[in-house]
Amino acid sequence: MKKSVRYILNGLTLPVFVVDPNRKISFINKSAKMRYTEAYSGQLFSELISSKKCIDALETVLNGEPNATANVILQEVVPTSFRVSLSRLDADSEPLPSCVLSFEDVSHIQEAEQMRHDFVANVSHELRSPLTALSGFVETLQGNAANDKEARERFLEMMSNEADRMARLIGDLLSLSKLQASERVAPTEQVDLFKILSSVSSSLSGLAERNSIKLKLNFSNFMPLVTGNADELTQVFQNLIENAIKYSGNGSVVSVSFKPPKEGKSHLCISIEDTGEGIDPTQIPRLTERFYRVDKGRSRAQGGTGLGLAIVKHILIRHRGWLKISSQLGKGSIFAVYLPIFAEKKLSQATPA
């Protein structure tokens, strides 16, 4: 093979092999050498890669077809999916063709496909449950409850709850997709967290009372302003404080506290701490996944969709902030929100006189 061709093949990031008419490897590019350290020139290709699909495709090309592809799973450190593209290589000096094989790692595409599939399955399931309940109630109302005023009112209230749940789910899904679309652009307004935290806390004080939860507010209007979007930050604290109230059980204390930034730090912290039952540490990394709930039944009974923390995460990514979750089973949880402090932009150019 010409030196210039070797040079080009070595520059490719895809692993590439050339296999001669005797089924032996005649060239391995740099990327393939790094991935398959045991491969060597002169080795039978099938000794290195024994996948039947790949060998069959190789035979097709060496027997005269110009191209072939094969989707294979190779056992590397973990099983990895590859799309192998094979092309016939005719050299003037050789009576029989060789074959060039390139290996494209397509695991990430398959993972994305799997995630899309899970997401559609989750959404359908979450929408179907309230819909099934609604059809059941309609049937009952058309049947034996038609003339029972008390039962009718009870069923109508339950139907209204189910309809609210569906509306909330659709609203949350739309919020998430809008956030993901706008994630690259950070908000730039000045936001007064004192106003937001006060209004969210007072709107949730009724829920706290009904759950016999003491809501402690450890912040004042001396907090620095942050850079953000007031509606989105309201959504963040609404969900975190509501979660702390919903999931920590009667008699717990929920504290919302401002932690001043350390000297020279650009982010401040608002923590929402509860004295509830806490979360198993193995579950913590999954909490911000869409639809992930530690206890599905309990969350559903509380009207939850399992999208709250996913929305929080995406809002904070857009704000160039982050969420830190720490928890101890039996002791409680802390959800700490870090947000960038608002800084006046310095003019980079002198204003013309």
Ligand SMILES: Nc1ncnc2c1ncn2[C@@H]1O[C@H](COP(=O)(O)OP(=O)(O)OP(=O)(O)O)[C@@H](O)[C@H]1O
């Ligand atoms: N403070 C907390 N203490 C214990 N568990 C919590 C706490 N906050 C969240 N969780 C767990 O994390 C799960 C995910 O929370 P998330 O806010 O995403 O969904 P949700 O509250 O179930 O529904 P939604 O927020 O959409 O109404 C909850 O179902 C609950 O199991």
Ligand SMILES: [Mg+2]
């Ligand atoms: Mg929630």
